[in-house]
Amino acid sequence: MRTVSSLAEVADLATSRAPLFVRFSAGPEADSSEVSRDHESGCELPGLSVNPLNPEPWFDRPVQHWVARQFVQYAHLGENGRYAWVLAGRVVGRGPDCEPLVADVEPVARIPDEVVREARDLYEDVFDAGQDGT
Numbered sequence: 001m002r003t004v005s006s007l008a009e010v011a012d013l014a015t016s017r018a019p020l021f022v023r024f025s026a027g028p029e030a031d032s033s034e035v036s037r038d039h040e041s042g043c044e045l046p047g048l049s050v051n052p053l054n055p056e057p058w059f060d061r062p063v064q065h066w067v068a069r070q071f072v073q074y075a076h077l078g079e080n081g082r083y084a085w086v087l088a089g090r091v092v093g094r095g096p097d098c099e100p101l102v103a104d105v106e107p108v109a110r111i112p113d114e115v116v117r118e119a120r121d122l123y124e125d126v127f128d129a130g131q132d133g134t
Helices: 009-015 029-033 063-077 113-127
Strands: 020-025 081-092 098-111
Touching: 009 063, 009 098, 009 113, 020 029, 020 063, 020 098, 029 063, 063 113, 081 113
Parallel strands: none
Antiparallel strands: 020 081, 081 098
């Protein structure tokens, strides 16, 4: 698994291959040896909970904006030895928050904390998080 060095590099990944996802966890090795569970119900999930990295067709902004938004939504999970990483895989369902659940995971890239900070800075610059948006 390679390590990316910038948000632009992640955006390039997101435009070169689909589907790709981002996950905050202890990494692919740790995830492969554990069963994912819904924290509230205790139900076993059929795959890893992830966030889509490829922009939706309706998103008419730069790809870096989409990627930054996807990172920021779950960046709070990147604590206590957890980090962001990009993966490919097969969607096998939806989690309790309607997030994709992915199996047959292929690790693609590790996202260093500096790149997550770069995403947060861009997000704060380009999105008006205080507005409704509807």
